Amino acid sequence: MTTFRDIAAQLEGQAIEVPSWAYGNSGTRFKVFGSAGTPRTVEEKIADAATVNRFTGLAPLVSLHIPWDLVDDYAALRRYAEDLGIGLGTINSNTFQDDDYKLGALTHTDKRIRTKAVDHHLACIDVMDQTGSRDLKIWLAEGTNYPGQGDMRGRQDRLAESLSTIYDRLGDDQRLVLEYKFFEPAFYHTDVPDWGTSYVQVQALGEKAMVCLDTGHHAPGTNIEFIVAQLLRLGRLGSFDFNSRFYADDDLIVGSADPFQLFRIMVEVVRGGGYGPDSDVAFMLDQCHNIEKKIPGQIRSVLNVQEMTARALMLDTDALTKAQEDGDVLGANEIFMDAFYTDVRADLAAWREERDWPATPCRPTSPAATRSRSRPTASAAPSPAGPENSNEDRRHDTEHRSRADRPVQPTRQRSQEHQLRRRQHLREGHRDRPRHR
Ligand code: RM4
Ligand code: MN
Numbered sequence: 411m412t413t414f415r416d417i418a419a420q421l422e423g424q425a426i427e428v429p430s431w432a433y434g435n436s437g438t439r440f441k442v443f444g445s446a447g448t449p450r451t452v453e454e455k456i457a458d459a460a461t462v463n464r465f466t467g468l469a470p471l472v473s474l475h476i477p478w479d480l481v482d483d484y485a486a487l488r489r490y491a492e493d494l495g496i497g498l499g500t501i502n503s504n505t506f507q508d509d510d511y512k513l514g515a516l517t518h519t520d521k522r523i524r525t526k527a528v529d530h531h532l533a534c535i536d537v538m539d540q541t542g543s544r545d546l547k548i549w550l551a552e553g554t555n556y557p558g559q560g561d562m563r564g565r566q567d568r569l570a571e572s573l574s575t576i577y578d579r580l581g582d583d584q585r586l587v588l589e590y591k592f593f594e595p596a597f598y599h600t601d602v603p604d605w606g607t608s609y610v611q612v613q614a615l616g617e618k619a620m621v622c623l624d625t626g627h628h629a630p631g632t633n634i635e636f637i638v639a640q641l642l643r644l645g646r647l648g649s650f651d652f653n654s655r656f657y658a659d660d661d662l663i664v665g666s667a668d669p670f671q672l673f674r675i676m677v678e679v680v681r682g683g684g685y686g687p688d689s690d691v692a693f694m695l696d697q698c699h700n701i702e703k704k705i706p707g708q709i710r711s712v713l714n715v716q717e718m719t720a721r722a723l724m725l726d727t728d729a730l731t732k733a734q735e736d737g738d739v740l741g742a743n744e745i746f747m748d749a750f751y752t753d754v755r756a757d758l759a760a761w762r763e764e765r766d767w768p769a770t771p772c773r774p775t776s777p778a779a780t781r782s783r784s785r786p787t788a789s790a791a792p793s794p795a796g797p798e799n800s801n802e803d804r805r806h807d808t809e810h811r812s813r814a815d816r817p818v819q820p821t822r823q824r825s826q827e828h829q830l831r832r833r834q835h836l837r838e839g840h841r842d843r844p845r846h847r
Pocket of ligand 1: 502549589591624651659696
């Protein structure tokens, strides 16, 4: 019987990348609800991401979106993030908010527009050179709404050509990850609708091109863990965009709609070598928090991933393999379910407390932690409900004093050193190891 103590060491190096856009205001197409303390600048988004990391020890990288996170000096932004104890992660391109791209970007029939879209990605790689980011993530809002509207085959060919120009610009330690999504904003056909299409496209590019799996981008009932298993088997699972959905792509908190699905995914990740120091898989959140508090929402999210990872690690794989090979259908399923039903929350909370990472999923700060510790920053001091976006200095957009100007009390030395090692490990992309298993 596996106990929490047996697997605790394996949780030590877990890293989940948080998206800068999770901290900004977002909404549905009906309404965007503003919230007090919402970041006004990239720096403030990074500061919020750093708060999530200080409370969880789980989020050492923040992913940026170009042009939403445009700044003049990315080297300075990198130093700013590093001073707050985190690094800059994946760079996300954007070819979905420009009139020119109404009928396509990388797939457009007009060479001028294709070149413009390719150039945007080359500019993103310039940013990566300065931020030290490993991954360029490409999600395309491309497709058609009506049968006959476009030549689907020709669009695939143009996509391949555009991607190959982008790929050629990548540095040795950089990667391209191609995300797929089965519908929206196009509703008849999508140019990269599924893992198979993404796989075919990245396979043609070379070893530095991988598939990005966004958990929200599948039709209801899709067996996502099978896709995880297949992509790991093929050596092409580059990254996750974690989130939850009930119907369409709604970017809700990962592990909230179906924690069992997240567990099943993590089981296949562990099974396929996608977890741990030898893995190159990036675990990212792609979420928005429209009605809930954003920093606690992100904390809840990374802790959900940690919790399901712990449960997946507790699966008794020897017993499971034996039951599978014995043809013991019910026994195998019971072993699987036993791991899922093992409640690790108290063990995890105690484990985090030992590391000065006091967040718990329901109460970002445990009562014990509140009594015994001073908080990392005055502005991040948790209210009874936990750390929030309630910084006085951000309450009014007209007031320009930035929270970033405030001194940040460093995390405990041990945590910081650990984080630095982990960030370096992530950046290096495990260069010396073979990319494929
Ligand atoms: C897409 C996809 C991408 C995200 C855009 C804004 O649905 O999930 O990852 O960057 O939305
Ligand atoms: Mn995504």
